[in-house]
Amino acid sequence: MIDKDLVFQLRQETGMGMLDCKRALEKSNGDYANAKIFLAEQWEITKMVSLITYR
Numbered sequence: 619m620i621d622k623d624l625v626f627q628l629r630q631e632t633g634m635g636m637l638d639c640k641r642a643l644e645k646s647n648g649d650y651a652n653a654k655i656f657l658a659e660q661w662e663i664t665k666m667v668s669l670i671t672y673r
């Protein structure tokens with residue numbers, strides 16, 4: 619189970635949605651640093667896809 623305070627802290631620091639932060643923490647087995655890396659990678663992928671799609 620992921621601690622809700624950790625999800626809230628990650629959301630405050632990254633500006634991502636609650637479910638995105640929870641999913642990142644679940645994928646990283648509760649490791650905060652890896653969750654931030656996961657969210658950064660997801661953001662880059664999303665940004666690239668939107669640039670390609672809207673051209």
